[in-house]
Amino acid sequence: MRIGVPKEIKNNENRVAMTPAGVMTLLSAGHEVFVERDAGEGSGFTNEEYTEAGATLVDTAKEAWNQEMVMKVKEPLPEEYDYFHEGLILFTYLHLAAEPELTKALIDNKVVGIAYETVQTARGTLPLLTPMSEVAGRMASQIGAQFLEKSRGGMGILLGGIPGVRRGKVTVIGGGVVGTNAAKIAMGLGADVTIVDLNPERMRELDDIFGSKINTIMSNPLNIAQELKDSDLVIGAVLIPGAKAPKLVTDEMVQEMMDGSVIVDVAIDQGGIFETTDRITTHDNPTYEKHGVLHYAVANMPGAVPRTSTIGLTNVTVPYALKLAKKGYKKACQDDEALLKGINTLNGYVTYEAVAEAHGLEYCDAHSLLNND
Ligand SMILES: NC(=O)C1=CN([C@@H]2O[C@H](COP(=O)(O)OP(=O)(O)OC[C@H]3O[C@@H](n4cnc5c(N)ncnc54)[C@H](O)[C@@H]3O)[C@@H](O)[C@H]2O)C=CC1
């Protein structure tokens, strides 16, 4: 199969969808890889490393996109929609529940859209989301701590406190991969940490992991409102796979938060869990203030640590790319339930129920479409 790897164009997105090691893996299985010149630069991979690995360097995005399968990191931006063509396999993060125009462009062009974030194993894990959630979760506490500094717009709190001065309070809403990693770093900084989740089993696991070093609280509007009132940093880390994020924190709850406190809404890529995170921010201009609270809503947080993130991401995506290239998407998805769940658009239909629901579009089962083809 001919596989294209365009350079990412989102603001400060320095990751790349394939390392030279990934190129070698695909080449040794008999495939061809076309990498846009300088695509790996932001992650520290030179053009020479790609050519030595056997990739063909191409000078334009158009050439990288004009292949049978395109591997990317971020969801395509409007200026990339013109590259879509019928039957193209697009393997990348898509976050379609929060992207009505992208969804329409994929359907109109009959693109086979396979979203990293909805590839899901029988155990319910999301193997192609997990490493980036680990990165974003760890970053969330680090970033929150920075923005609590007075010079960055916060109230001037040191999360770990000092002897004689109280520690900062961090509330993490959603105790999955992002939430657990955020809690680890916040704890490491010495903060007083509370995780709010809806799933009692998950809270038992968190209790086994952290013991009495953190508090776990059941997610409901009353508990969330109470926790937020005296929190210095609140991290949004809820996910309902493929669906638009539920708005668990109302505008009124944010109004009750302390002036100079900080919100980091990691779930912004699925629309965000705060009513007040009504816009996506960029690494260039990451925060805005509302009701006296600093809001951080960057949808590509791992893009800021591209070397770690690119290697972490491609460690898990390349084995799936290999299956898609070897068997073709039809057989690969028929043989692998996890990959089948990744198909969000196919033959002009939305094939992920939560995405169809988010946009009021017709849903068509991917399995039936593949079998009838
Ligand atoms: N902004 C960025 O750069 C990045 C964003 N993300 C996003 O972070 C979000 C979280 O991802 P993961 O931690 O991997 O998901 P996950 O599936 O591991 O965890 C989600 C957690 O939310 C909990 N939850 C569901 N409904 C809830 C509710 N009503 N109240 C409280 N908790 C609830 C679940 O029980 C689960 O523990 C996703 O939207 C993901 O796409 C991930 C990586 C980077």
Ligand SMILES: CC(=O)C(=O)O
């Ligand atoms: C998960 C995602 O969208 C990211 O890593 O940018």
